Amino acid sequence: MKTEIPVQREIEALSDFFINSRKKDIVSMEAYLIKENYDELEKIFHNIKGISMPYGYPTIGDLAKALEEACVKRDRESLTRNLNKLKDFLSKY
Amino acid sequence: MTTILIIEDNVEVQLLLKKYLENSRLIVCYSLSEASAYLSSDDVDLVILDLLLPDGNGLSFLSKLCIDKNIPKFPVIVISAKNDIESQISCLNSGADDFISKPFNKEDLIARVNSVLRRGPLRHSLEKLTIGNLALNVVQQTAKVLLNNKYLDLSLTPIEFKLLLNFCNHIDMAFSRQDLKEIFWSETYISSRNIDTHICNLRKKLVLTNLDIINKRTRGYYLTIVPHKQKMEFTYFSEEPQLPTSKTINYT
Numbered sequence: 001m002k003t004e005i006p007v008q009r010e011i012e013a014l015s016d017f018f019i020n021s022r023k024k025d026i027v028s029m030e031a032y033l034i035k036e037n038y039d040e041l042e043k044i045f046h047n048i049k050g051i052s053m054p055y056g057y058p059t060i061g062d063l064a065k066a067l068e069e070a071c072v073k074r075d076r077e078s079l080t081r082n083l084n085k086l087k088d089f090l091s092k093y
Numbered sequence: 094m095t096t097i098l099i100i101e102d103n104v105e106v107q108l109l110l111k112k113y114l115e116n117s118r119l120i121v122c123y124s125l126s127e128a129s130a131y132l133s134s135d136d137v138d139l140v141i142l143d144l145l146l147p148d149g150n151g152l153s154f155l156s157k158l159c160i161d162k163n164i165p166k167f168p169v170i171v172i173s174a175k176n177d178i179e180s181q182i183s184c185l186n187s188g189a190d191d192f193i194s195k196p197f198n199k200e201d202l203i204a205r206v207n208s209v210l211r212r213g214p215l216r217h218s219l220e221k222l223t224i225g226n227l228a229l230n231v232v233q234q235t236a237k238v239l240l241n242n243k244y245l246d247l248s249l250t251p252i253e254f255k256l257l258l259n260f261c262n263h264i265d266m267a268f269s270r271q272d273l274k275e276i277f278w279s280e281t282y283i284s285s286r287n288i289d290t291h292i293c294n295l296r297k298k299l300v301l302t303n304l305d306i307i308n309k310r311t312r313g314y315y316l317t318i319v320p321h322k323q324k325m326e327f328t329y330f331s332e333e334p335q336l337p338t339s340k341t342i343n344y345t
Contacts, residue, residue: 008199010112018105043145050174050195051105061196 003056011055018055019093022048026087033079041079042071059089094118095210096136100128100151101143101172106195110141113199114206124148132158137167139210144173144184152187153275156259159188168209172197186263224261225303225318231258238301247298252277256295260306260316269313 002015025044032041045068052061063086070078095117101107102123111119120137122128125148131137144151155169168190173180176194184192190209193202222229226239234254237244249257255277259268268276270285292314296306305319 008112011109014105014108017108021105046145046174047103051103051109053196054109054198055105 004059005053005056007054007056015056018051018057019090022060022086023090026083026090029083033076033083036076038071038074042068045071060086063089095138096120097206098122098128098131098137098140100125100140100146100154102147103143106143106172110202113202117206125151125154128154139206140167140169141206142169142171142189144171144175144180149275150272152183153272155184155187155189156262157276157279159262168212170205170209183263183266186266188262222258222261224264227261227299227302227304229254229258229261236298240301245301247301249295249298252291253295253298256291257299257316260314263316265315265317267309267312267315272313 002012007015025048029041029044032038032044045064048064049061049068052058052064063082066082067079067086070076070082097114097117097119099107099110099119099121101110101121107121111121120131122131123146125146128140142151142155146154151171151173155171158169169188170191170193171184171189172193172195173184174195176192181192181194190212191205193205222231228237228239228244229235230237234251236247236249236254236257238247239245256273259276270288273288274283292306292308299305303319304316306314306316308314
């Protein structure tokens, strides 16, 4: 099984696309974090939060939720910590 | 075959919806402006609408659908990761027939789509709206205030009526000038000052009602019930109530 949790075969077939999109997102996230553009970061995490579970990656969804909340609070420490967790998770795929 | 118009800019969500709703004919739009071309079509059976779109707010768009009589009536399901209770209530009050939180699963989505299609659109079934002592007739586009057991026409202009209807459908929900521009003046230019003037004129006409439009910084304009106005006494009424002239209105 490619995904964390079982999903439909047709959705599982999209898992590479999903993971690659998240890896591309990391580049944008780091750039926005350097510029402290929390609004743009919040949008990215908000979107990821909404789609991760259906694609079979609840961990990514949970991390995105924590990252979104960190953006709202402008908590750079939490952002950095959870962003590293996300990168670690994605490195397994 | 059912035709579903999907207004969603996120490619991954689009892919999910295409997979889940593969038994329907799907029209996918990335933006509100792209979707506008399909709204006057009779082919669309259902709209699935995201809230955060690149060219505007889905909620404002939904409000516009409710007001515009030229657009055919079709049900709208809002999908959003903004799933707090307040957002859900706002969507439903704005005319959405259902709200689906992201992340969503296939079975839930399909069940709600079928449910909404079975019952058809709800949002245009309301022809009359009463709030406090204000009565709106959506079909006739009139607004009247009940005073001394008689109805007094507020003589609103068309745009004043539309503004008031929007506010009445979203009590205590604030609309910024930008929101109002997107809903009512998306295809023409209007200055912020002109918007303020329309609101000011509308407020003057609402003076006999127990409602008021408040302007709160960082929030925008919102309509609310003003309790102390319910105890208003007017010293200059004759048998037929009339709109106030230059005389002072005494509030108790």
